Amino acid sequence: xxNLTDLGIAAIRKGVVDGEFTATEVATAFNAAxxxxxxxxxxxxxxxxxxxxxxAAKIDADRAAGTPLGTMAGVPIGMKDLFATHGVQTTxxxxxxxxxxxxxxxxxxxxxxxxGAGMLGKLNLDQFAMGSSNETSxxxxxxxxxxxxxxxxxxxxxxSSGGSSTAVSARLxxxxxxxDTGGSIRQPAAFxxxxxxxxxxxxxxxxxxxxxxxxxxxxxPMARDVTDCAIMLEAMAGFDPxxxxxxxxxxxxxxxxxxGDMKGKKVGIPREYRLDGIDPDVAKSxxxxxxxxxxxxxxxxxxxxxxxxxxLPTYYIIAPAEASSNLARYxxxxxxxxxxxxxxxxxxxxxxxxxxxxxxxxxxxxxIGTYVxxxxxxxxxxxxxxxxxxxxxxxxxxxxxxxDVILAPTAPSSAFALGEKSADPLEMYLNDVFSVPASLxxxxxxxxxxxxxxxGLPLGLQVIGKAFDEQGVLNASLALEQRAQFTARPAKxx
Amino acid sequence: xxxxxATVAKIASLARIKVSETELQAMVPELNGILAWxxxxxxxxxxxxxxxxxxxxxTQRLREDIVNADPLTGGDRRDAVLANAPAPEHGFFxxxxxxx
Numbered sequence: 001x002x003n004l005t006d007l008g009i010a011a012i013r014k015g016v017v018d019g020e021f022t023a024t025e026v027a028t029a030f031n032a033a034x035x036x037x038x039x040x041x042x043x044x045x046x047x048x049x050x051x052x053x054x055x056a057a058k059i060d061a062d063r064a065a066g067t068p069l070g071t072m073a074g075v076p077i078g079m080k081d082l083f084a085t086h087g088v089q090t091t092x093x094x095x096x097x098x099x100x101x102x103x104x105x106x107x108x109x110x111x112x113x114x115x116g117a118g119m120l121g122k123l124n125l126d127q128f129a130m131g132s133s134n135e136t137s138x139x140x141x142x143x144x145x146x147x148x149x150x151x152x153x154x155x156x157x158x159x160s161s162g163g164s165s166t167a168v169s170a171r172l173x174x175x176x177x178x179x180d181t182g183g184s185i186r187q188p189a190a191f192x193x194x195x196x197x198x199x200x201x202x203x204x205x206x207x208x209x210x211x212x213x214x215x216x217x218x219x220x221p222m223a224r225d226v227t228d229c230a231i232m233l234e235a236m237a238g239f240d241p242x243x244x245x246x247x248x249x250x251x252x253x254x255x256x257x258x259x260g261d262m263k264g265k266k267v268g269i270p271r272e273y274r275l276d277g278i279d280p281d282v283a284k285s286x287x288x289x290x291x292x293x294x295x296x297x298x299x300x301x302x303x304x305x306x307x308x309x310x311x312l313p314t315y316y317i318i319a320p321a322e323a324s325s326n327l328a329r330y331x332x333x334x335x336x337x338x339x340x341x342x343x344x345x346x347x348x349x350x351x352x353x354x355x356x357x358x359x360x361x362x363x364x365x366x367x368i369g370t371y372v373x374x375x376x377x378x379x380x381x382x383x384x385x386x387x388x389x390x391x392x393x394x395x396x397x398x399x400x401x402x403x404d405v406i407l408a409p410t411a412p413s414s415a416f417a418l419g420e421k422s423a424d425p426l427e428m429y430l431n432d433v434f435s436v437p438a439s440l441x442x443x444x445x446x447x448x449x450x451x452x453x454x455x456g457l458p459l460g461l462q463v464i465g466k467a468f469d470e471q472g473v474l475n476a477s478l479a480l481e482q483r484a485q486f487t488a489r490p491a492k493x494x
Numbered sequence: 495x496x497x498x499x500a501t502v503a504k505i506a507s508l509a510r511i512k513v514s515e516t517e518l519q520a521m522v523p524e525l526n527g528i529l530a531w532x533x534x535x536x537x538x539x540x541x542x543x544x545x546x547x548x549x550x551x552x553t554q555r556l557r558e559d560i561v562n563a564d565p566l567t568g569g570d571r572r573d574a575v576l577a578n579a580p581a582p583e584h585g586f587f588x589x590x591x592x593x594x
Binding site: 099100101103104200201202215216241242244245247248307309310313314316317324328331332333334335336337338340344345346347348349350351352354355358363364366367368370371374380381383384385386387388389390391393425426440441442467 | 497501502505506508509510511512513521524525527528529531532533534535536538540544545546547549550552554555557564566567571574577578579580581587589590591
């Protein structure tokens with residue numbers, strides 16, 4: 001008997017369609033895995049086993065009736081708690097939204113349900129997606145299923161999509177949604193040995209996704225392998241008139257066109273990413289990736305992205321600026337928490353509500369954003385950052401005249417321990433050094449597992465593509481996946 | 495540019511976040527650390543560069559001027575709009591008294 005929780009999206013759908021097992025059996029198996037891991041891993045904020053079973057029952061009935069089944073039929077997934085789900089608490093992992101019950105469904109989650117997926121629950125994350133380790137959640141840290149050998153110290157699952165990465169790598173879900181503002185899909189995927197893609201900005205609707213930094217936020221899938229990511233991204237993407245930045249383009253058939261053959265393709269290696277003092281295991285996995293893509297037929301070319309070192313400071317002006325504006329809506333009036341001290345007026349209520357509802361990292365970013373947008377500082381910080389962002393995007397445009405895709409590490413290290421970097425915000429920010437540039441340029445980028453480092457923890461490789469060329473990114477990622485032969489998984493301790 | 499306690503208090507007030515004296519003292523070095531680090535952007539030559547306004551070229555759309563074209567976001571949804579309000583009153587959002 002197949003262990004159903006070992007299966008990914010494609011295998012589950014095929015098994016359900018072929019009648020090898022029922023969607024209800026799949027949902028039951030994953031519901032049990034979720035429940036068993038909840039105390040130790042804390043991947044979910046809310047679990048919804050009844051939703052998973054309800055969706056599965058519909059698929060089983062559709063199959064019996066001969067109704068055509070969707071591309072995600074019978075696949076129960078985890079939904080990052082940044083997507084509004086009708087009647088199911090949506091918090092962005094913040095106390096300020098505790099108890100918030102959306103009266104509507106986000107476009108992306110609705111598309112997944114329409115494709116036949118079911119919901120296992122709402123996944124934990126860094127508060128308002130601000131963090132790289134899942135330590136800023138108001139609902140407790142998510143713990144990675146991975147551990148160092150002979151060491152029980154809890155490790156970070158990455159962030160902000162840490163509930164998603166833990167759920168997929170611990171086999172609590174075959175796939176999960178993520179969102180990526182500066183690396184929040186790719187870095188957690190790398191930390192936990194799974195795959196994840198952030199598509200071109202505008203591919204997936206932001207309607208019903210709790211906003212962090214609107215010019216950067218993009219949803220994407222996190223799953224076991226490249227094929228599953230392609231299937232799920234196809235289900236998530238598409239034009240949505242309710243999102244003013246949604247791309248009015250048809251969704252390509254990424255899955256049908258998957259190919260790991262890189263003949264005739266040029267892969268750029270950005271020299272500025274080879275930082276002084278780069279972790280030797282990260283450098284080695286990058287070299288492995290270069291060899292694998294050569295083996296797949298690609299030509300390797302040296303490229304330059306001269307403004308790379310300015311990407312992080314640019315990001316840490318633009319993202320907080322947009323966040324300070326987006327998060328102004330949490331005022332204790334229309335939804336969410338209200339803190340009304342005795343005798344307080346309206347202004348005092350706003351200030352008390354926001355003080356009580358936001359966590360320290362969220363406050364820090366709102367404060368930075370407020371400062372860089374304030375009169376007298378706007379040009380020096382914000383306008384300058386928007387100009388440097390244009391230069392960073394131009395670097396990529398120039399580089400893509402010489403190559404089809406870019407290969408780089410996903411993160412500068414493997415997973416760190418919880419608490420290891422949380423004392424110093426700057427040190428935490430530096431973890432996004434390789435992922436932020438593609439976000440600033442709105443480009444599709446994917447992380448796939450490359451191997452294990454000296455402490456037995458996964459390392460990811462990142463493929464960055466031209467705008468709209470998710471296919472090129474998926475194909476190069478597939479070529480890497482076929483050669484990395486990554487089969488390691490965390491030993492079950494939870 | 496570095497910030498002092500008074501400036502941080504001013505920012506907190508602009509951001510409508512109540513901060514205690516202790517929090518204020520802790521925020522000053524933290525914000526200064528971050529601001530000193532982002533300061534390096536001033537060394538980039540941006541002569542002739544327009545600030546980026548859209549990362550992927552796109553055109554601004556207007557929705558069709560049709561009443562309730564999308565029932566989810568159209569009118570007659572008062573109860574749904576108020577469903578999550580902390581203090582709804584008589585079909586309105588309730589707030590503390592603002593006029594003496």
